[in-house]
Structures are given as structure tokens and as C-alpha cells.
Amino acid sequence: MxxxxxxxxxxxxxxxxxxxxxxxxxxxxxxxxxxxLSLATVATLVGELLDLGMLTEVGFEDSDGGRxxxxxxxxxxxxxxxxxxxxxTYVHVELFDLALNVLARADEELRPADSRPxxxxxxxxxxxxxxxEQSGVPDERVLGVGVSMPGQVDRExxxxxxxxxxxxxxxxLLDLLAERxxxxxxxxxxxxxxxxxxxxxxxxxxxxxxxxVNLGTGVGAGLALGGALHRGITNSAGEWGHTTLVLxxxxxxxxxxxxxxxxxxxxxxxxxxxxxxxxxxxxxPDDQTATIAxxxxxxxxGDHVAVAALQETARCLxxxxxxxxxxxxxxxxxxxxxxxxxxxxxxxxxxxxxxARHALRRPLDAVEIVLSPIPSDPVSLGAATFALKGxxxxxxxxxxxxxxxxxxxxxxxxxxxxxxxxxxARTVRSTPS
Amino acid sequence: MxxxxxxxxxxxxxxxxxxxxxxxxxxxxxxxxxxxLSLATVATLVGELLDLGMLTEVGFEDSDGGRxxxxxxxxxxxxxxxxxxxxxTYVHVELFDLALNVLARADEELRPADSRPxxxxxxxxxxxxxxxEQSGVPDERVLGVGVSMPGQVDRExxxxxxxxxxxxxxxxLLDLLAERxxxxxxxxxxxxxxxxxxxxxxxxxxxxxxxxVNLGTGVGAGLALGGALHRGITNSAGEWGHTTLVLxxxxxxxxxxxxxxxxxxxxxxxxxxxxxxxxxxxxxPDDQTATIAxxxxxxxxGDHVAVAALQETARCLxxxxxxxxxxxxxxxxxxxxxxxxxxxxxxxxxxxxxxARHALRRPLDAVEIVLSPIPSDPVSLGAATFALKGxxxxxxxxxxxxxxxxxxxxxxxxxxxxxxxxxxARTVRSTPS
Numbered sequence: 100m101x102x103x104x105x106x107x108x109x110x111x112x113x114x115x116x117x118x119x120x121x122x123x124x125x126x127x128x129x130x131x132x133x134x135x136l137s138l139a140t141v142a143t144l145v146g147e148l149l150d151l152g153m154l155t156e157v158g159f160e161d162s163d164g165g166r167x168x169x170x171x172x173x174x175x176x177x178x179x180x181x182x183x184x185x186x187x188t189y190v191h192v193e194l195f196d197l198a199l200n201v202l203a204r205a206d207e208e209l210r211p212a213d214s215r216p217x218x219x220x221x222x223x224x225x226x227x228x229x230x231x232e233q234s235g236v237p238d239e240r241v242l243g244v245g246v247s248m249p250g251q252v253d254r255e256x257x258x259x260x261x262x263x264x265x266x267x268x269x270x271x272l273l274d275l276l277a278e279r280x281x282x283x284x285x286x287x288x289x290x291x292x293x294x295x296x297x298x299x300x301x302x303x304x305x306x307x308x309x310x311x312v313n314l315g316t317g318v319g320a321g322l323a324l325g326g327a328l329h330r331g332i333t334n335s336a337g338e339w340g341h342t343t344l345v346l347x348x349x350x351x352x353x354x355x356x357x358x359x360x361x362x363x364x365x366x367x368x369x370x371x372x373x374x375x376x377x378x379x380x381x382x383x384p385d386d387q388t389a390t391i392a393x394x395x396x397x398x399x400x401g402d403h404v405a406v407a408a409l410q411e412t413a414r415c416l417x418x419x420x421x422x423x424x425x426x427x428x429x430x431x432x433x434x435x436x437x438x439x440x441x442x443x444x445x446x447x448x449x450x451x452x453x454x455a456r457h458a459l460r461r462p463l464d465a466v467e468i469v470l471s472p473i474p475s476d477p478v479s480l481g482a483a484t485f486a487l488k489g490x491x492x493x494x495x496x497x498x499x500x501x502x503x504x505x506x507x508x509x510x511x512x513x514x515x516x517x518x519x520x521x522x523x524a525r526t527v528r529s530t531p532s
Numbered sequence: 533m534x535x536x537x538x539x540x541x542x543x544x545x546x547x548x549x550x551x552x553x554x555x556x557x558x559x560x561x562x563x564x565x566x567x568x569l570s571l572a573t574v575a576t577l578v579g580e581l582l583d584l585g586m587l588t589e590v591g592f593e594d595s596d597g598g599r600x601x602x603x604x605x606x607x608x609x610x611x612x613x614x615x616x617x618x619x620x621t622y623v624h625v626e627l628f629d630l631a632l633n634v635l636a637r638a639d640e641e642l643r644p645a646d647s648r649p650x651x652x653x654x655x656x657x658x659x660x661x662x663x664x665e666q667s668g669v670p671d672e673r674v675l676g677v678g679v680s681m682p683g684q685v686d687r688e689x690x691x692x693x694x695x696x697x698x699x700x701x702x703x704x705l706l707d708l709l710a711e712r713x714x715x716x717x718x719x720x721x722x723x724x725x726x727x728x729x730x731x732x733x734x735x736x737x738x739x740x741x742x743x744x745v746n747l748g749t750g751v752g753a754g755l756a757l758g759g760a761l762h763r764g765i766t767n768s769a770g771e772w773g774h775t776t777l778v779l780x781x782x783x784x785x786x787x788x789x790x791x792x793x794x795x796x797x798x799x800x801x802x803x804x805x806x807x808x809x810x811x812x813x814x815x816x817p818d819d820q821t822a823t824i825a826x827x828x829x830x831x832x833x834g835d836h837v838a839v840a841a842l843q844e845t846a847r848c849l850x851x852x853x854x855x856x857x858x859x860x861x862x863x864x865x866x867x868x869x870x871x872x873x874x875x876x877x878x879x880x881x882x883x884x885x886x887x888a889r890h891a892l893r894r895p896l897d898a899v900e901i902v903l904s905p906i907p908s909d910p911v912s913l914g915a916a917t918f919a920l921k922g923x924x925x926x927x928x929x930x931x932x933x934x935x936x937x938x939x940x941x942x943x944x945x946x947x948x949x950x951x952x953x954x955x956x957a958r959t960v961r962s963t964p965s
Contacts, residue, residue: 251894260894308765320859324762331861332741333898341892342855345779346848355854355890415779421788422775426753426859428764457788459774461684461693465766 109492111136115144116153116173116491117299120198123172124157145171153177153197173198178490179236181244181282182483183223184289184476187264187316188388190219192226193479194234197487199300201475203233214265216275224279243283243486247292247478248272249317251335257286260335263352264316285482285489289313290337291328292481293435293471294321299484301433301473308429311471312339312420314438316387318360320423340364344419362415365391365438371415372408379404388437395441409442410449417453424458424466435471436478443470542925544569548577549586549606549924550732553631556605557590578604586610586630606631611923612669614677614715615916616656617722617909620697620749621821623655626912627663630920632733634908636666647698649708657712676716676919680725680911681705682750684768690719693768696785697749718915718922722746723770724761725914726868726904727754732917734866734906741862744904745772745853747871749820751793753856773797777852795848798824798871804848805841812837821870828874842875843882850886857891857899868904869911876903 111134118133119125131141148154155174159167175198184191190207207222227244250262257273273284294311297303303311303323311321320339322329329336340360341353348357349370361367365387372379372394381397381404383389397405420432434447451468458466471477544567551566552558564574581587588607592600608629617624623640640655660677683695690706706717727744730736736744736756744754753772755762762769773793774786781790782803794800798820805812805827814830814837816822830838853865867880884901891899904910 251892261892322860324757325760327758329757329860331895331898332863333861333894335892335894335898336859336861338858338861338892338895341858342775343851343890344776346777346781346851348779353892418776418779422855425771425774426769427755427762428766428769428771430765457776459684459694459768459771459786461766461768462764462771465764465768 109488111140112144112147112491113488115141116148116487119145119148119154119171120173121299121304123198124170125172126160126168126170128168151177175200178242179231179234179240180242180483180486180490181227181230182292182476182479182481182486183227183244183246184292184478184482185219185223185246185248186289186478187249190222190226191476191479192223192230193476193483194230194236195480195483199480199483202236203230205229205233216259216267216270216272219265220272220275220279223276227280227282238281241282242490243285244280245285245287245292245482245485245487245489246272246276247287247289247482249289251338252286252288254286254334257284259286266352283486283489285485287334287482287485288319289315289436289478289481290319290321291330292478292485294323294328294481295484296473296477296481297321297433297435297471298323298326300480301471301477302469303431303433306431308427309431309433310423310427310429311433311435312423312439313436314363314416314434315436316365318364322427324427324429339419339423342419342422344415359415359419363412363419367415368394368408368412368438371411372404375407375411376404381405381408391438391441395443395445398442398445409445412442413446413449413453416446417450418457420450420468421454421457421463424454424462428462429466432466432468433471434468435473439470542921544573545577545580545924546921548574549581549920552578552581552587552604553606554732554737556631557603558605559593559601559603561601584610608633611675612664612667612673613675613916613919613923614660614663615725615909615912615914615919616660616677616679617725617911617915618652618656618679618681619722619911620682623652623659624909624912625656625659625663626909626916627667627669628913628916632913632916635669636663638662638666649692649700649703649705652698653705653708653712656709660713660715671714674715675923676718677713678718678720678725678915678918678920678922679705679709680720680722680915682722684771685719685721687719687767690717692719699785716919716922716926718918720767720915720918721752722748722869722911722914723752723754724763725911725918727756727761727914728917729906729910729914730754730866730868730904731756731759733913734904734910735902736864736866739864741860742864742866743856743860743862744866744868745856745872746869747796747849747867748869749798751797755860757860757862772852772856775852775855777848792848792852796845796852800848801827801841801845801871804844805837808840808844809837814838814841824871824874828876828878831875831878842878845875846879846882846886849879850883851890853883853901854887854890854896857887857895861895862899865899865901866904867901868906872903 114134115130118130127141127145131138154171157170157172160170161167175196177197180195182193188209192205193201194203196202205226207226248259251260253260259267259270259272273286276284290313293313297311303309307326309323313319318340320337322337341358343357344359345357349361350356351358351361369390381393394405398409447470547567548563551563560574560578564571587604590603590605593603594600608631610630613628615626621642625638626634627636629635638659640659681692684693686693692700692703692705706719709717723746726746730744736742740759742756746752751773753770755770774791776790777792778790782794783789784791784794802823814826827838831842880903
């Protein structure tokens with residue numbers, strides 16, 4: 100499975116744009132130095148992105164007496180990207196400009212009773228419509244919508260293969276969504292989204308071997324190995340939450356026992372607390388978010404039960420993170436998602452202590468363990484970058500925004516129109532009127 | 533950490549030679565098709581390897597009425613490679629021709645009392661001398677010696693960083709060995725060696741995402757991700773034997789508790805048997821090899837205790853292999869090393885059953901679990917390929933065999949002479965006479 104020259108071109112285009120987003124304004128020479136690509140290649144790719152209106156020329160800089168160098172910057176208004184974070188209890192949607200600034204946000208609550216696919220799709224569509232309306236961005240400027248769906252997903256098919264918390268199996272999510280959302284759609288899961296967000300904007304910028312540990316209701320590990328996502332042969336790598344920490348331990352919804360997730364996911368942490376203090380006032384039996392928030396507040400006040408529950412969680416989490424350190428020998432582990440954000444520094448310190456107890460010296464000495472520094476939602480940010488990558492993959496076939504306009508003009512009145520298809524994008528199907 | 537053009541050239545040279553070894557005789561056109569390299573690149577690399585005497589022209593084939601195509605083959609006599617498998621209880625050394633046929637073997641037993649570095653080095657040097665003498669290959673034709681050392685190794689420094697069974701820390705193994713072995717030396721560990729052997733010659737030919745599970749006294753996992761070895765940031769990836777299977781479980785020599793190795797390494801299997809039947813006649817308390825052999829024979833005869841011990845081992849091993857399936861989503865898991873070879877099909881079947889019980893459906897459906905098909909010792913074979921890769925890395929600087937001859941001629945009489953250095957080779961130091 101060698102990469103084709105087309106794949107390489109898309110990857111180079113993505114890499115160039117990423118560097119320009121990180122350092123606008125910047126010269127082609129600087130981009131060439133940062134990416135390792137030749138100046139000629141960079142000039143060609145920059146030319147394409149200028150033609151698409153994704154970049155803009157912003158002047159010249161002196162170059163030590165030589166010819167002044169042209170400076171380029173991302174054209175923030177050159178397109179909009181939408182990132183959708185579907186979680187067990189909410190849908191969070193953000194609309195970004197091309198510099199990845201947030202222009203609008205929308206949230207929809209998902210109650211346990213709302214978990215049928217049609218209902219989840221309706222919430223996503225409502226939130227997407229809301230952010231586009233709030234931002235005032237015209238439809239044809241929306242380059243795409245990246246959707247992060249928990250569990251295992253088939254990216255190419257746009258299918259939620261298995262969503263454990265709702266027991267979804269093989270739900271054709273993008274097909275359902277395409278009936279209500281008139282933009283190119285891209286699917287992946289929160290592990291990938293968080294990891295890409297860390298690589299582009301977070302703690303892992305410039306790093307090669309990084310594991311992003313996602314602590315939420317479910318838990319998992321996004322793997323960036325050799326500087327790129329490791330997806331596995333069927334895009335389901337990273338199910339660290341379903342590796343065994345305690346053989347014959349707590350039952351897990353996956354059917355196994357003793358999975359990491361049953362000890363360090365939000366419900367697992369609640370169970371740790373319950374086993375220490377069955378009637379703790381910190382416990383909100385039907386509300387994970389409230390319980391974790393109460394636990395964090397009580398830890399800050401030095402509450403003994405809360406500190407003990409945090410320690411027990413860190414003991415399990417530390418052993419499981421040490422497994423990642425020993426097996427993969429990464430240079431960095433990033434603790435991400437809402438549980439990590441809530442429990443913050445006290446969790447980080449306790450985990451570092453436990454990892455030091457469990458990991459082998461050599462990989463331990465080589466690894467940094469940090470909290471995600473991304474201030475907003477890394478999942479929607481990462482999901483938006485999938486849409487950006489998808490849009491870049493279709494450059495050169497037909498340019499994204501333009502072909503959408505063209506098709507809309509040619510299509511049936513009132514029919515949502517798609518954008519140039521790429522191999523990984525599911526474009527909107529025209530519903531015959 | 534982008535690869536330099538020199539790295540890429542070495543990798544391409546290695547890839548070309550690997551294809552030719554696999555399919556001699558072969559045309560340049562076929563090599564180009566198999567490697568994805570251009571015909572011009574292949575022609576240049578083949579030219580270099582012909583100049584070095586590693587390949588030979590062997591005639592022509594018709595090409596459907598076009599010009600006859602030249603056929604090339606590996607020149608088996610073009611050099612010799614030595615692979616050293618250092619294990620807890622033995623040193624096994626093989627000398628290979630360039631087609632990777634075994635020309636000579638030597639074994640040295642390591643008794644528990646022989647485990648000081650100087651003693652192990654003496655055994656290695658004796659065995660290396662023995663295979664060279666047996667084969668009659670002249671010194672200047674020995675392209676290099678690959679040494680596989682259990683535990684964690686620093687390849688560039690040639691140091692055994694941590695060898696758990698002997699409690700070695702930071703032993704400068706190649707420096708010690710260079711005083712007694714007059715060939716270029718390359719160090720790595722058995723996980724890497726077995727994995728390369730499977731990729732080149734074994735079950736994993738042509739595969740991208742493969743885990744080679746090494747079951748011996750110690751256990752570990754060689755990771756081939758995206759078709760290449762994943763080494764980790766300090767070359768210590770793969771310490772799956774020291775991931776936690778049972779939190780607070782059996783004590784492990786690494787200082788942790790409940791490590792996978794304590795349940796499925798040879799001593800762990802002995803413990804499984806002992807817990808089922810403390811006085812089992814299958815147990816040879818001081819002899820792992822004899823115990824595993826007795827267990828395998830008793831399983832074949834349907835002995836109840838032996839079958840139960842195998843099942844309990846498979847239960848632990850299955851859960852731990854399922855962790856690899858869920859975390860890495862590989863297309864293949866290869867069970868390798870002497871314990872896997874001894875317990876064979878009954879272990880394989882029991883492990884497959886247990887993995888099916890523990891792994892998630894999607895990655896489970898995508899993975900094949902097989903026994904290593906390599907009939908000889910995969911570790912010495914893999915170690916020899918490290919020496920081959922090292923020799924290829926020095927092509928173009930100075931050619932390997934020739935520069936050795938040149939230096940020997942110029943060097944002090946009786947002084948062992950080295951071969952052109954490469955970044956990963958530790959060349960022999962000339963001891964001033």
C-alpha cells in the first residue's frame with residue numbers, strides 16, 4: 100500500500116497550509132525550510148492555494164540585501180469550516196474561518212432518550228444551521244463539515260460502525276446527515292480529532308511520537324506515530340479504553356471485564372467514589388458532568404474522600420498510561436477531553452507519580468506527560484481540520500467552493516448541492532424534487 | 533525529524549536488495565514495479581550493488597517481442613552476514629550468505645553463573661569465530677555481525693541499557709565485543725530482529741501493520757506499523773511484556789506487579805502449572821526449556837493438568853493479545869520465539885478463542901493470528917538483516933568489504949581492522965600494538 104503521488108501531493112498541500120496557518124505572514128522560503136519541501140514545490144502549492152482564495156499576498160520583506168521576498172498569509176475569509184463534536188450527552192458545533200478562529204458556536208443537549216440516530220442527526224443539523232446563520236457565511240463558502248462520532252467509524256463509508264454508549268451498530272450517519280446538511284461531510288472519531296488538534300495547535304506541535312489520552316465518558320488513545328496518525332488497518336486503532344487493566348475485573352459494556360475505561364472513564368470514576376463512600380454528597384447518580392465537577396471542587400478544598408477517589412483513579416490511570424509508555428515509547432502523552440480538563444493539575448500530578456511507579460526507566464525518562472493546552476473544544480477543532488484536509492484533497496480535481504457554486508446553479512431549485520467529491524468525502528446527494 | 537536524502541537512498545537500496553533476494557533472478561523492471569521506485573532509480577541502485585559484488589547478471593529474458601531484459605540475482609557468495617541471538621540461557625550464532633542461506637551455526641550455553649558481561653561477550657566471540665572457521669569465509673568478506681540482545685538497547689551507542697534477566701544496566705556491549713570480534717557490529721533487540729525476519733521472510737511479507745509477539749523467557753511485541761518498524765523515541769517500544777494485565781497481580785522483576793510477562797513468559801507458564809498442580813512431574817524447576825517441552829508433550833497426549841495449564845496461559849495471553857488488537861488494529865499478529873514454537877497449534881487455537889472473547893468486533897474481524905512460519909531461528913536471521921542494512925548504509929561512503937581489505941593492509945600487523953563506518957555501526961577500534 101504505497102502512497103500514490105496524488106496522496107503525497109495532498110499531504111504536501113496540507114503541510115504547507117498548516118505551516119502558513121501557524122506562522123502567517125510567512126515567505127515561501129520559510130515554508131520550504133519548515134516543511135523540507137523544495138522551494139519550487141512550495142511555490143506551486145502556494146500558487147494553487149492563492150488561486151483558490153485560501154491564501155493572500157500581504158507584501159514583501161527584506162532579505163538581507165537580496166530581492167525582497169513575497170509574504171503570504173492565510174486568507175481567513177477564504178472559506179469556513181465546521182467542526183461537530185458528538186458526545187454522549189451533547190452535540191457541540193463550531194464554525195471556523197480559515198485561520199481556524201471560531202466565528203460561531205452552537206450546543207444541543209442529548210438526553211438519554213434522544214439517542215436514536217434520527218434524533219442525533221436532527222440535533223447535529225440544527226446546530227450546523229445555527230452556526231452558519233450566526234456567522235452570516237454564505238453557503239458556498241462553507242468548505243465542509245467534519246463530524247467526530249464516538250466509537251468506531253468507517254470514514255470512507257461514513258458509517259458509525261459501533262457507538263458503545265448508544266449501542267449503535269452500522270448506522271449510515273453521513274447518509275442520514277446528507278439529507279439535512281448541504282455541505283461536504285467528513286466523518287471520524289474524537290480520538291483522531293483530538294490528536295490532530297494537538298498536532299496542529301496544541302502540545303504536540305512539531306512532535307513525532309505522541310499519544311493523546313482522551314478522558315471522557317468513554318476513554319481512548321489517539322496515536323500519532325512518526326508524525327502521522329496511526330489509524331490501524333480498519334481505522335479502529337486507539338481503543339485503549341478496552342484494553343484489560345484487571346483480568347476478570349469490572350464488567351464493561353463492550354462485553355469484556357476489567358477494561359481501562361471501567362476504572363477511569365467518568366462512570367468508572369463515579370464507581371471509584373461510590374466504593375469509597377457509597378452515599379457521598381459528591382455523587383450525582385444521573386449526572387456525570389455534575390459529579391466530576393463536584394469531585395474537582397472537593398479535591399481543591401482538600402476533602403479526604405475526594406482526594407482518595409482521585410488517588411484511586413490516578414492509580415488505575417497511571418498503570419494504564421504506563422502501558423502506553425512501555426508499549427509505544429512516545430515522547431509525549433497529552434491528557435485531553437472534559438474529564439482531564441475538569442480534574443486538571445491534581446490529576447496530572449497524581450498520574451505522573453503513578454506512571455513513574457509503573458513504567459520502565461528508559462521510556463519513562465523520554466516521555467513528558469501534560470494536560471492539553473487547547474483552551475476551546477479540541478474535538479470540534481480537530482473535526483474542522485478533517486474538513487480542511489478533505490477540501491484540500493479535492494483541489495485540482497475541481498476547486499471546492501467554485502464547483503459548489505457551479506453545481507448549485509445547475510442543480511434543481513432548492514436542492515442542496517455538493518462540492519467536488521474526494522475519496523474520503525461523502526458529498527450531499529441531490530434529492531429529486 | 534524528516535528523513536534526509538541519504539536515509540531515503542539507504543532505505544531504497546535496502547528495499548531493492550530485499551526484493552531481489554526474495555525473487556532472484558529478476559529484471560530491473562520487475563523490481564521497479566514491486567518497489568514503486570522509478571526504473572532509473574532502480575537501475576542506479578542495482579549498478580551500485582553490482583559494483584559491490586552483492587548482485588550478479590545472470591542472463592536475459594524475453595519481454596514480449598521487445599528488447600530482452602537483463603536478469604539480476606543476488607550473488608550469494610558476495611558477502612557473509614552473521615546473526616547473533618543472545619538469550620537468557622544460550623548464545624546462538626548463524627553465518628549466512630547474501631541470499632540469507634545458513635552456512636554455519638554455533639551454540640554456547642549460558643549458565644546462570646555466566647551472566648557477567650565479560651563472560652557473555654566471550655561466549656559470543658567464541659561462537660562468531662566458530663561460524664567463520666566452519667564456513668571458510670575469509671574475514672574481508674564478512675560484511676557485519678548483527679547482535680540481538682534481550683531488553684532495552686541503545687543502538688547508536690551499542691549499549692545494553694537494561695537486560696532484566698541479568699539485571700544489566702548500561703553495559704557497553706559493542707565496545708566490549710569490538711575487542712574480540714574483527715567485524716562491523718550492529719546492536720538491536722530480539723523484538724526488532726523477529727519482526728524484521730517476519731517482514732522479510734516470514735508471515736508478514738507485504739503486510740503493513742503487524743505485531744510480532746515474542747514468547748520466550750521474557751515476552752515482548754515487535755511493532756511494524758505502516759510497513760516499517762516502530763521503534764519509539766528511544767528505541768524501547770514494544771515492552772508489551774511489561775504492560776499490566778492484573779493490577780496488583782504477580783510481582784515482576786521490573787518492579788511492577790501483574791505484568792503480562794509474569795503470566796505468559798516461560799517462568800509465568802511454569803507458575804500457572806505450579807498453581808494448578810504444585811508437584812506436577814512436568815515441572816523441571818531449574819529448566820524452563822525442559823518444562824515447556826514436557827508441557828507440550830503432555831498436551832499432545834491429552835493430559836488434563838497440562839491442558840488446563842495451557843488454557844490458563846491462553847486465557848492470559850488471549851486477553852493481552854486482544855489489548856494489542858484493540859489498541860493497534862493490526863492486520864496480523866505473529867506468535868514467535870521458542871515458547872510459541874514449542875506449544876504450537878494447541879496454543880494458537882486456544883489463543884484465537886480467547887482473543888475472540890476479549891477483542892472488539894471490528895479490529896477482531898480485521899486481524900489474522902498465526903504462528904511464525906520461519907523454520908530456523910528468526911532472531912539470528914533478523915539480526916543478520918540488521919548487519920546487511922548497516923552494510924548498505926555505508927555503500928557510497930566507502931564500499932564495505934573493500935575498505936576493510938584496504939585498512940587491513942594499511943593497519944598495524946595483527947590488528948583487527950574495521951569496515952567503513954556508518955552512523956549506526958560501531959566499527960572495531962584498533963588497539964595500538
